Amino acid sequence: AIRMTQSPSSLSASIGDRVTITCRASQGFNNYLAWYQQKPGEAPRLLIYGASTLQSGVPSRFSGSGSGTDFTLTISSLQSEDFATYYCQQYYNYPLSFGGGTRVEIK
Amino acid sequence: EVQLVESGGGLIQPGGSLRLSCAASGFTFSSFAMSWVRQASGKGLEWVSGISGSGRSTYYADSVKGRFTISRDNSKGTLYLQINSLRAEDTAVYFCVPVSGRGEYFPHWGQGTLVTVFS
Numbered sequence: 001a002i003r004m005t006q007s008p009s010s011l012s013a014s015i016g017d018r019v020t021i022t023c024r025a026s027q028g029f030n031n032y033l034a035w036y037q038q039k040p041g042e043a044p045r046l047l048i049y050g051a052s053t054l055q056s057g058v059p060s061r062f063s064g065s066g067s068g069t070d071f072t073l074t075i076s077s078l079q080s081e082d083f084a085t086y087y088c089q090q091y092y093n094y095p096l097s098f099g100g101g102t103r104v105e106i107k
Numbered sequence: 108e109v110q111l112v113e114s115g116g117g118l119i120q121p122g123g124s125l126r127l128s129c130a131a132s133g134f135t136f137s138s139f140a141m142s143w144v145r146q147a148s149g150k151g152l153e154w155v156s157g158i159s160g161s162g163r164s165t166y167y168a169d170s171v172k173g174r175f176t177i178s179r180d181n182s183k184g185t186l187y188l189q190i191n192s193l194r195a196e197d198t199a200v201y202f203c204v205p206v207s208g209r210g211e212y213f214p215h216w217g218q219g220t221l222v223t224v225f226s
Binding site for chain 2: 045091
């Protein structure tokens with residue numbers, strides 16, 4: 001099974017900051033990686049799939065990159081509505097797996 | 108519009124059984140693989156089980172293999188998860204999610220159903 005490790009587990013940032021979250025896979029694959037955003041009390045929301053393709057309706061300040069074992073989610077200019085927890089997910093093979101999550105908090 | 112309505116959660120004692128259901132609408136149910144994803148309170152997302160559109164192929168996380176059974180009724184547009192030998196660590200909100208047509212990621216989510224295992 002592929003293990004997904006996110007870092008950091010939490011971070012504090014200010015409005016307007018550039019934020020980068022990393023996801024590392026225990027074995028390499030091409031671009032079968034998705035990113036989700038989850039706010040308290042809500043279901044997750046798909047942000048990015050294929051490692052870098054923005055889901056329809058997601059603001060362009062979100063971007064994804066990477067391949068192999070190392071992937072990155074970047075928020076170019078943090079907005080108030082972006083304070084949430086972010087998860088990566090590999091869909092290269094079953095069993096599917098998520099990273100442990102990164103909580104983005106207000107500094 | 109895709110709609111996913113999970114049901115069947117509740118309070119159950121360790122060792123007990125439960126069947127979760129998910130009524131899906133707004134898309135051609137039989138054409139899409141489905142999965143269950145769970146989330147314990149304050150914890151991260153955990154993929155639990157998946158099933159192909161036809162129902163012929165099923166997949167499980169190691170943590171639930173042998174205790175959980177996923178199935179579907181394409182004539183009813185309904186996904187199921189039979190949970191046996193419940194443990195405290197199975198306490199979570201269970202989400203039913205359709206797989207994207209482009210890969211096994213999840214564009215749509217329901218609100219989930221809560222399973223609480225208590226002794």
